[in-house]
Amino acid sequence: MKIHAELPGLYIGQVTENMALARTYPGGAISMAGGSPEDPVPAFIREALTELSDAHGYTPASGTVGFRTAARDWMIRRLGAPAELISADDVIPLVGTKELLTLLPTLLGIGEGDTIAVPDPSYPSFPVGAILSGATPYYLPAGELPQPGTKLIWVNSPSNPTGEIVGADYLTALITWARANDALIAADECYIEFHWDESDKCVSVLSEAVNGGSLDNILAIYSMSKRSNLAGYRVGFMTGDPSTLPNLKRLRDYLGLMVPTPILGAAAAALRDDDHVEAQRLIYADRAARMTAALEYAGFQVDLARAGLFLWATEGKSSYDSARWFAQRGIAVTEGASFGPAGEKYVRIALTSTRVDEAIARLVPASHEAQAQREPAGVQL
Numbered sequence: 001m002k003i004h005a006e007l008p009g010l011y012i013g014q015v016t017e018n019m020a021l022a023r024t025y026p027g028g029a030i031s032m033a034g035g036s037p038e039d040p041v042p043a044f045i046r047e048a049l050t051e052l053s054d055a056h057g058y059t060p061a062s063g064t065v066g067f068r069t070a071a072r073d074w075m076i077r078r079l080g081a082p083a084e085l086i087s088a089d090d091v092i093p094l095v096g097t098k099e100l101l102t103l104l105p106t107l108l109g110i111g112e113g114d115t116i117a118v119p120d121p122s123y124p125s126f127p128v129g130a131i132l133s134g135a136t137p138y139y140l141p142a143g144e145l146p147q148p149g150t151k152l153i154w155v156n157s158p159s160n161p162t163g164e165i166v167g168a169d170y171l172t173a174l175i176t177w178a179r180a181n182d183a184l185i186a187a188d189e190c191y192i193e194f195h196w197d198e199s200d201k202c203v204s205v206l207s208e209a210v211n212g213g214s215l216d217n218i219l220a221i222y223s224m225s226k227r228s229n230l231a232g233y234r235v236g237f238m239t240g241d242p243s244t245l246p247n248l249k250r251l252r253d254y255l256g257l258m259v260p261t262p263i264l265g266a267a268a269a270a271l272r273d274d275d276h277v278e279a280q281r282l283i284y285a286d287r288a289a290r291m292t293a294a295l296e297y298a299g300f301q302v303d304l305a306r307a308g309l310f311l312w313a314t315e316g317k318s319s320y321d322s323a324r325w326f327a328q329r330g331i332a333v334t335e336g337a338s339f340g341p342a343g344e345k346y347v348r349i350a351l352t353s354t355r356v357d358e359a360i361a362r363l364v365p366a367s368h369e370a371q372a373q374r375e376p377a378g379v380q381l
Contacts (some may be wrong), residue, residue: 035310040229041232060260080209093235096236101126102128104186110151123161159189165304166202172210181271187205190221205218221240224267227270284309290303319335
């Protein structure tokens with residue numbers, strides 16, 4: 001089919017090849033390519049899952065009241081969403097967020113002749129979803145406004161792959177543009193709680209400071225996969241524009257996109273607790289600081305990263321050559337070219353690995369090959 005032929009090449013094949021090379025390194029491969037959490041699911045979440053295991057009936061696509069209420073309360077408590085703008089009925093459960101990222105343009109009726117703006121660099125599901133709907137995606141450079149006629153604008157903060165935080169002024173400008181041009185902002189804020197510096201927090205599109213007290217032309221999307229290490233549970237949620245949500249609910253019901261009741265119960269318990277998220281945030285911040293120091297010592301520059309789960313690093317060479325350089329040292333990373341033109345000379349390094357200390361030990365000796373004369377002041381490894 002023509003539509004499949006137009007899909008961009010995903011990074012899985014190249015990662016598999018590099019992983020095979022990394023496995024030949026003494027001590028085996030360290031995977032820092034994907035974003036799948038390696039830290040454990042908190043015990044209280046697993047207990048909540050078990051308590052609801054006798055779920056013999058179908059769960060409606062709209063989910064449970066308990067989950068929707070927990071999600072609403074979390075958005076108000078953690079993101080500063082105005083309470084009057086969101087009710088529990090305005091929350092739509094997701095079977096993980098990736099299904100929505102790829103299905104959303106189709107569910108919105110966007111198709112042939114329409115254009116969709118995606119960040120550059122961009123998580124591949126954004127352009128893939130556009131192509132599957134028949135629309136045309138284009139990369140929107142950071143800080144710029146969309147092209148005339150754009151129907152959907154993807155925003156991702158903190159960014160996957162870069163870790164960049166989208167500023168409040170730019171969010172406001174995009175929302176203003178969307179409202180003036182009958183377009184929709186879709187904000188993927190899956191890592192929004194994982195700022196690395198307490199004084200440099202992420203701003204949500206749900207904040208009145210950027211949306212002016214209205215969710216018109218805005219959809220906000222959240223995942224449980226990283227904040228609570230629930231990637232294996234496949235659960236997330238969305239909220240936003242009051243004129244768009246009812247039709248999305250109806251279509252998702254037809255498609256049978258239902259999150260099982262035990263999963264929703266576990267996710268609700270996770271959303272009601274902030275302590276485990278703060279503990280995980282500090283783990284990622286620590287890994288980011290130590291890996292950044294090691295990468296810089298090895299001759300790489302880390303750009304943009306301020307939050308999230310990834311480092312965006314370059315040595316000025318092609319992303320494929322750099323990814324192979326890591327694989328030769330037993331570390332699998334993702335080549336940046338998979339994320340768009342801006343990634344041609346970058347690699348993405350995931351902080352979800354629990355083997356960061358081992359990775360650092362492999363990187364620092366390697367640095368002597370290219371930078372035997374350079375000893376950065378103040379770097380502690």
